Amino acid sequence: MVLRLPLFLVRQVNEPVSEVLIRGGTVVDSTGTKRADVLISGRRVSAVEEGILPPKGVLVLEADGCIVSPGLVDLHAHLREPGMEEAESIETATRQAALGGYTAVVAMPNTNPPIDSAAVVREVREIAKHAMAEVVPAGAITHARAGERLAPMAEMAKLGVTMFTDDGDPLQDPQLMRLALEYSVGLGVTIAQHCEDRFLANGGLVHEGAWSSKLGLPGVPSVAEETMVSRDILLAKVTGGRLHLLHLSTAGSIDLLVKAKKEGVTVSAEVTPHHISLTDASLVGYDPVFKVNPPLRDRRDVVALHQGLSSSVIDAIATDHAPHPPESKEVPFDQAAWGMIGLQTALAVALTVMGKKELPHVKDAAIDPSSFRSPGSSTGAGGDLVISSNVIGGQSVSPTRGAQIQVASPEQQLSFPELLSLMSWKPARIARLFPRHGGPVERGAWANLCVIDPYAKWTVEANDLASKSRNTPFNGMELMGKVRHTLFMGDPVVIDGIAQR
C-alpha cells in the first residue's frame, strides 16, 4: 500500500520538481464547490485559492468554464495484461484511463495468468510502474478463478490488495461464497461478485424480453442476476463480510439493494455507463459490439438504474472496460466475446445521461444526444435539450442500429458534485484509495486531478480512441462532457485532451 507521506518527504523525493497551475476553474470535491486556482508542486497540491499568480516556470493549464475534480476512480476494468495483449495492455488501458479523467483503475484478475497469487500481483504492479494511472490489482477469490477453492487471499492482502472477485466467472458455490466472505472479514477486504446464476442464465446471450424473443436469441433472465444478488446479500448479512456488487443491471437488483442497505448490510454496488445509457433495443442489428454480460436490459431497468443513482443507493459508476480485438467481435453472435470498452467514454456518457440539464419540462424519454446545443455560458449553466423526433418510446428501431442514449428524467438527473462522487470519491473509498485518489482538493493532497469541460460536445470515433480494441457501443454518438487535463501524481499526463505519453 502506498503510504500517505508527510509533506516534507515529498520534497526530498529525488525527482525534478515541477509546478503546474490549473487556472480559472471551479473546484468540485467531496467538501463542496468553489472557484479556485490549483497550484501543484511536485506530486502534491500546494495551494488552492482564487487568483494565484503563476510562479516562474510553472506550466499553466487553463480551466476556464471547467470543473477541477479529484481524479476519477474506476472500480472495474479489464486491462488484459498479462496474457491478452492483442486486446489491450496496461499501457494502452491507462492511457485511455488518463484521457477519460481516471487516475486509478482497479484491474480485474481475469488475466492470463489470473491475479490469484502474490507473484502475479507483483507482476502487474511492476508492469504498471510507468503507467499513466495507478493500477490497483484486484485478486481472484478462488484459485485459477475456477470456483473450487480459495486463492491465497491473505498473501495478496498483505501486498495491499483490498478487493477480491472472480468477475467473469461468477462464484456459484454458495458454501464457497460464504467461506470467502467469512475469510474476508479477518483480512479486512471486500468480496466483489458478478451476480449471475449460471443455471438460470442457461446459455443466454442477451436480456430475456421482447427483443430476445423477436430476435430469436437466447435470453438471460433478470432473475439470474437477482437470485445471486439476493443470495450474496444474505451471505454478507450472515458473515458480516463486506460485499461489493459489480455492474448491477436490473430493477429487481436495485430493489434488493435498497432493502439490504436499509437493514444495514455491508454492501456496495456499481453500475456501468452502458447499462445506464443503452437498452436491449440496441441489438436490433445483431451487432456483437452490444453483447455484454450482464446484458443490456430494457427501458424499465435503465430507468430503475437512473433512480438508483439519483437516490444514492448505487455507490459508483464503473466502466467494466472489456477490450476485444475485432476478430472476437466480427463473428456470429453466439461466438462473439462479451464486453465493451469504456474508460475513455465513461464520464461523458455519465454526464450525458445523468448530468443536470436544468430543463424541468424535458420528460423521461430517449433523447438523441446529438440534439444537445452548446450552452451559452460555463459551469452551472444548463445545456439546452431538444427531444429528437425520431424516437419512439424507449425502443427506437433503426435498420442498422437501434442504439440510442437513454437520458435520465430531470428529477433523476444529478448535479456535478453528485455525479463526480459516483465516479471519484465514493469508488475511491470502496477500493480503499481515499484520499490518495478522490480526496479533497486541498493543500497537501496528492495531485491526482482531472479537469472537465462539462458541456463540450464530441462524437465518439472508435478509431480515435486510445485502445488497442474498437468495441465501443457509442461509436458515432455525440456525447456531452470532455476531459481536458488529467494529473496523475502531479504529472500532467493529459493536456488539452492529448495524452502526453
Add this chain to the structure above:
Amino acid sequence: MSDPFLHNLLSIEDLGEEGIAKVIALADVFAEVNKRAIPKVPALRGKTVALAFFEDSTRTRLSFETAARRLSADTITLGKTGSSLNKGESIRDTVRTLEAIGADCLVIRHPCAGVPEQVARWTNISVVNAGDGWHEHPTQALIDCYTLVNMRRLGWPEEDVTGNSRTSESLGSQGESPSPREHAPEELPLRGIKIGIVGDIKHSRVARSDSIAFSRLGAQVVLVSTPPLLPTSLSFWPVEVVHDLDSVIGDLDVLYLLRIQTERGGGRVIPTLREYSLLYALNSSRRALLPRHALIMHPGPVNRGVEVSYDLVDAPSSLVLKQVANGVPIRMAVLYMLLAASGGLQLDSDASLSTAMTHVETGEWMAYSEDTEHRSSGSSTPSVSGQAGERAGV
C-alpha cells in the same frame, strides 16, 4: 416499403403484404416452368449463387440449389463438410472470398440468429436467409403462404378441396359442410382463416416467420404451446396464445405442427416425447376435434409418431407434400427478384411481373434485364398481380 428494390431477404418483414403477393405471383410463373419437360429458363444466366449452410439441411439446400439451376445460375456450395467452412476461416473472410470470385448472391443458413444480417453488412452481394437459429426462415413462410393461397384459389375453405382430386371425395363424403365465408377479391388472401401453430414456438424460426407472414396476409394466428416453449414476450407479434390445444382445435382452419427441436433445447423442456404427444400431437382422436375442412401443415422433416401419428402425415388434408413441392418455385421467385434486375426487382411495379411472364414464354431474358437497368424507380400504385392478386395498397 421504403426501398422499392429488394436487395436482401433477411426477414419476412423485408416484404410487405405486397412483397409477399409479388413473390407468389412470380412463383406461379415458375411453377409453370417447373412443369415443362425441360424445367429451365435462362433468367439468371451468368449469375452465381453461393450456398453456405453452417447447419445441416439437405432439403433446404437442395431446394435452393435446384431453384438456382432452373434459373440457369451457377452455384457454389459450401457445406459443413466443405473445405473453407471448417478450417477456422471466419465467415467474414469466406464472404469476402465469395465476393472476390464474383458471386452475386449468398444463400446462408446458420445455427445462430442474426448471421445473415451481419453478413449483409459485410458485403454488397445479395443475401438470402435460409434459416438463422431461432430467428427466421423467410422462404419457408413464403412457401407456406403460397401453399395456403393456392388452396384458397381452389375455393377452400368454402369448398371442400382438401387434396387435389382423389382425396376430396373422401372428405366430402363425410357430409359436413364448413361454415360459409365471405371472400371478396379485394380482401387480404388469408382473411378469415384461423391458423394454429403448435409446438416448440420458442426455438422455431418457422413459427416466427410464419406468424408474421400469415398475419400480414390477413389470417388470425394462434400459437399453441406450453409456456417454456413460448418466447418470453410476444409483444412484437400480432398473435393470440393458447396453452391447451384441445380448447382451440375446433376453431382452426389450419393446424400447423412444428417439429420438436430436441437439438435446440426443446427436448429438455418436455419430460418425454410421449408427454409431448399427449399435449400437442395430432392423433386420430384429436383429428376428430378438428373441423372437417381443416388442413394440416408441417415444415418437415416430420417426426412421425411424435408431432403427428403415422397415418395422418399422408392424410388427404395434409399439405406437407405440397409445401415441399412449392419450395422450388418460391425460391426461384426469390432469387429472380433479388438478381434479375440490377439492384433487385422493383417490388411495387407491376410491369416487372408481366415482363417476367412474357419473357418466361419468349426467352428474352437478357434483353429484359438490360431494359430494367435503365428503368426509373419511380412507380405507381401497386396493383393486382397474377392470380394471387388480392388487393392494392399497404
